[in-house]
Amino acid sequence: MxxxxxxxxxxxxxxxxxxxxxxxxxxxxxxxxxxxxxxxxxxxxxxxxxxxxxxxxxxxxxxxxxxxxxxxxxxxxxxxxxxxxxxxxxxxxxxxxxxxxxxxxxxxxxxxxxxxxxxxxxxxxxxxxxxxxxxxxxxxxxxxxxxxxxxxxxxxxxxxxxxxxxxxxxxxxxxxxxxxxxxxxxxxxxxxxxxxxxxxxxxxxxxxxxxxxxxxxxxxxxxxxxxxxxxxxxxxxxxxxxxxxxxxxxxxxxxxxxxxxxxxxxxxxxxxxxxxxxxxxxxxxxxxxxxxxxxxxxxxxxxxxxxxxxxxxxxxxxxxxxxxxxxxxxxxxxxxxxxxxxxxxHDSLTGLANRRLFERALDIEFGRGARQGSALSLIMLDIDFFKSYNDNYGHVAGDHCLAEVARALKSYCQRNADLAVRYGGEEFAALLPDTDIHGAMVIAEQIRRSVIDKNISHSGSPTGHVTVSLGCYSFVPSGRDSVEVFIQRADAALYQAKHSGRNRTAVLSMEGGVETLTRSDR
The missing domain is CATH 3.30.450.20 (PAS domain)
Structure with missing residues (x-):
């Protein structure tokens, strides 16, 4: 976008x-x-x-x-x-x-x-x-x-x-x-x-x-x-x-x-x-x-x-x-x-939006979601064991790995309003306007499988190839919401996915004001 x-x-x-x-x-x-x-x-x-x-x-x-x-x-x-x-x-x-x-x-x-x-x-x-x-x-x-x-x-x-x-x-x-x-x-x-x-x-x-x-x-x-x-x-x-x-x-x-x-x-x-x-x-x-x-x-x-x-x-x-x-x-x-x-x-290595554009997009989509009453979803993803990958294969291979993951992420952000972001280091994000939690989870799983299908060798990973962990969060903006809280909750879902064994998607939902975690390990 x-x-x-x-x-x-x-x-x-x-x-x-x-x-x-x-x-x-x-x-x-x-x-x-x-x-x-x-x-x-x-x-x-x-x-x-x-x-x-x-x-x-x-x-x-x-x-x-x-x-x-x-x-x-x-x-x-x-x-x-x-x-x-x-x-x-x-x-x-x-x-x-x-x-x-x-x-x-x-x-x-x-x-x-x-x-x-x-x-x-x-x-x-x-x-x-x-x-x-x-x-x-x-x-x-x-x-x-x-x-x-x-x-x-x-x-x-x-x-x-x-x-x-x-x-x-x-x-x-x-x-x-x-x-x-x-x-x-x-x-x-x-x-x-x-x-x-x-x-x-x-x-x-x-x-x-x-x-x-x-x-x-x-x-x-x-x-x-x-x-x-x-x-x-x-x-x-x-x-x-x-x-x-x-x-x-x-x-x-x-x-x-x-x-x-x-x-x-x-x-x-x-x-x-x-x-x-x-x-x-x-x-x-x-x-x-x-x-x-x-x-x-x-x-x-x-x-x-x-x-x-x-x-x-x-x-x-x-x-x-x-x-x-x-x-x-x-x-x-x-x-x-x-x-x-x-x-x-934009990030020069992957071609994805950087954090500066991401923050601007969040401000715009929060306002639009509040006006239209539509759901806004965020997927945070991280490459599993990426430090080990860099140590084993070198920074050039690491850059190639980042670019491949970025292509997988971008391939599922097809709408004009969708934004694929390199959030920092080996961490990425996907901002999905007009998308509820179920839609976000489907896209997250498609991204995770796409990375697996690339079959990038990783001797430091239990699976033997590069995988990613993903956290999803979705809500309907009210006009009084905090961008930091929105990112923190998606990041919390990502943390739960990594803590639960990596190579999976976690969803953070709000029910009765209490945060609960669900995981999807496919």
């Missing part, structure tokens, strides 16, 4: 040590996670702010582009409308040709965006141009704008795909009108060519990054002008791009982060469809350029936070190791204390 000498003052610390270790690790991890979380929130907020500013700038840029493009085409449209009205009213006979040519030339000179103005007859042949010399060739019957007006009676201006002028090979955007006779029949096409170089210069007036882009396209996705200018892309279709597929059907203007179908660059596009003409303008800045400063700040902030986390981690590592070392030291101290308690309360 393990009864410690002192209450352990280290047990609460031991219970708290593991949570402290876990709490420390959790706290350090939580601090690191919070730092990472705050860094993420700050960087995300900064990124969104930069993108929002870029969206505002992109919207303003596309609005300016749309206004400029609309003004450019509207001026050409107005010129064509006035000329078409004149031609339809007065015709273009030989008497009018010189006058019309001069008018065409003056209008081109007044509008820097115009490449030239051309009049074609119903077969697509040149009639009048703003140039001094009339071109010669197969005409323009194969051009998209000419075929459009042949097939459509609309008097609205038509903006066709970009083409190379057959006058001088310059890239132009054709703005054309149908010319009718007095009966509304098709008589030709009036064309104003807008220089693509004009839009190129206009685009260059805006400050965008080297990976940015600007374009002017028809609403069907046909590319009219682009910055940076790539001749191979002029006239191609971007109708499968996200702007035309996803965004324009939902809104005539807006912003979107898109991966370009032209050069596979991710850009923030601002787009706007013109109100007066079927055209779309768009300006885009590359995502990398928009977030360039953000990337630098993110890198610097991340390095700083990483260094802080590294410092916290190193501190935490040292702290946790100190906690662990403290835990190990405390465990070692507890182990040492338990070892000291074991040494202080």
């Amino acid at each position: 393990p009864i410690p000498i002192h209450e352990s003052h280290h047990a609460p610390g031991a219970l708290k040590r593991l949570p402290l270790l876990k709490a420390s690790a959790f706290f350090i991890a939580a601090v690191c996670l919070c730092l990472c979380g705050l860094l993420y929130l700050q960087l995300e907020q900064s990124r969104r702010h930069d993108l929002a500013l870029a969206e505002v700038a992109s919207s303003n840029l596309t609005r300016a582009m749309a206004q400029q493009a609309e003004d450019t085409f509207m001026k050409a449209d107005l010129v064509l409308t006035s000329l078409a009205d004149w031609i339809q009213a007065d015709g273009y006979d030989r008497m009018q040709l010189s006058r019309l040519q001069k008018t065409f030339s003056r209008r081109v000179q007044s509008l820097q965006q115009l490449h030239g103005i051309f009049l074609f007859d119903r077969q697509g042949q040149w009639v009048i141009t703003s140039f001094d010399d009339l071109p010669h060739g197969s005409g323009v019957a194969d051009r998209e704008y000419f075929q459009f007006h042949q097939q459509n009676v609309s008097s609205l201006a038509h903006i066709g795909p970009a083409i190379r002028s057959r006058e001088n090979g310059e890239w132009i955007i054709p703005v054309s009108k149908r010319v009718n006779d007095d009966h509304g029949n098709f008589t030709g096409v009036l064309l104003a060519g807008i220089k693509m170089a004009y839009f190129d210069e206009f685009f260059k007036s805006f400050s965008i990054d080297e990976h940015g882009a600007m374009f002017l396209a028809r609403t069907d996705g046909t590319l009219l002008a682009r910055r940076p200018f790539l001749e191979s892309q002029i006239g191609t279709s971007v109708a499968q791009g996200a702007i035309f597929q996803k965004h324009l059907p939902l809104a005539n203007a807006g912003n979107a982060m898109i991966n370009s179908v032209v050069d596979d660059t991710v850009r923030l596009y601002g787009y706007r469809q013109l109100e007066a003409y079927p055209l779309v303008v768009s300006a885009a800045s590359s995502r990398d350029a928009i977030l360039k400063d953000w990337y630098e700040n993110a890198f610097q902030s991340s390095v700083i936070v990483a260094l802080v986390i590294l410092g916290i981690g190193l501190f935490g590592w040292v702290f946790i190791h100190q906690v662990r070392d403290g835990g190990r030291i405390e465990a070692d101290l507890r182990t040492a204390q338990e070892a000291l308690e074991l040494i202080a309360t």
Whole structure:
């Protein structure tokens, strides 16, 4: 029955040590996670702010582009409308040709965006141009704008795909009108060519990054002008791009982060469809350029936070190791204390409880027996002729004999409350709570026979082997009993067993206040 000498003052610390270790690790991890979380929130907020500013700038840029493009085409449209009205009213006979040519030339000179103005007859042949010399060739019957007006009676201006002028090979955007006779029949096409170089210069007036882009396209996705200018892309279709597929059907203007179908660059596009003409303008800045400063700040902030986390981690590592070392030291101290308690309360040779632990156990069991009204028994036993055994076989053999007897005693003290004690020298005791005198006598006899069964040779004993004598006493504590009297009565029973010839069990009972002795010699 393990009864410690002192209450352990280290047990609460031991219970708290593991949570402290876990709490420390959790706290350090939580601090690191919070730092990472705050860094993420700050960087995300900064990124969104930069993108929002870029969206505002992109919207303003596309609005300016749309206004400029609309003004450019509207001026050409107005010129064509006035000329078409004149031609339809007065015709273009030989008497009018010189006058019309001069008018065409003056209008081109007044509008820097115009490449030239051309009049074609119903077969697509040149009639009048703003140039001094009339071109010669197969005409323009194969051009998209000419075929459009042949097939459509609309008097609205038509903006066709970009083409190379057959006058001088310059890239132009054709703005054309149908010319009718007095009966509304098709008589030709009036064309104003807008220089693509004009839009190129206009685009260059805006400050965008080297990976940015600007374009002017028809609403069907046909590319009219682009910055940076790539001749191979002029006239191609971007109708499968996200702007035309996803965004324009939902809104005539807006912003979107898109991966370009032209050069596979991710850009923030601002787009706007013109109100007066079927055209779309768009300006885009590359995502990398928009977030360039953000990337630098993110890198610097991340390095700083990483260094802080590294410092916290190193501190935490040292702290946790100190906690662990403290835990190990405390465990070692507890182990040492338990070892000291074991040494202080148990016999080193036999491993049984010593008299100090026995006395404490008696105090505890007297109180418990008094509270519960249960019997308490004590068996005292002594090795017969042990001095003679030591003299004949030596102290080493004597120690071995003591250990064997102790094992026999302990083997019959199986309950947690039972206590096997080396009382002194060759004398032992067994404290048996909740056991009456009959139970004590049964156990005593089992111990005595167990020692005999070990068959330890003893030439100094009449039986030729080691035996023990046992004395039993049992009573129900009342709370006013004496421990010394309790031991004396069990010892008296042991004395009677030895006096009666040894190798036997004696029981001391109290009947009517008179002590009587009974013996059991088996």
